Amino acid sequence: MDEIAEDVLSTPPDSDEDCSVCGEPIPIDAGVVPPAGEEYAVLRAADPETAGVMTERWVHRGCLRAYLDESAAI
Numbered sequence: 001m002d003e004i005a006e007d008v009l010s011t012p013p014d015s016d017e018d019c020s021v022c023g024e025p026i027p028i029d030a031g032v033v034p035p036a037g038e039e040y041a042v043l044r045a046a047d048p049e050t051a052g053v054m055t056e057r058w059v060h061r062g063c064l065r066a067y068l069d070e071s072a073a074i
Contacts, residue, residue, distance in 0.1 A: 017056075017058040018058070019058060019060045020043075020058060020067060021060070021063035021066050021070075022060065022063050024060070026038065026040050026058050041058075041059045041060075042056055042057070043058075043059060045057065
């Protein structure tokens with residue numbers, strides 16, 4: 001069971017996450033840390049369309065206002 005949880009919760013090294021607003025990649029170095037100077041936000045929310053309890057959405061800091069405005073309209 002511990003192996004399954006670790007596989008589900010781990011982030012592969014040197015992968016990218018896409019910004020939930022603009023779709024541009026946010027590079028990740030060493031598992032979960034974007035490069036120095038990269039400004040981003042990680043938002044966690046319950047998403048009934050996914051299997052996980054909480055879903056992470058990665059957003060560039062410059063896109064955060066658009067994300068929040070879009071969320072408020074729902």
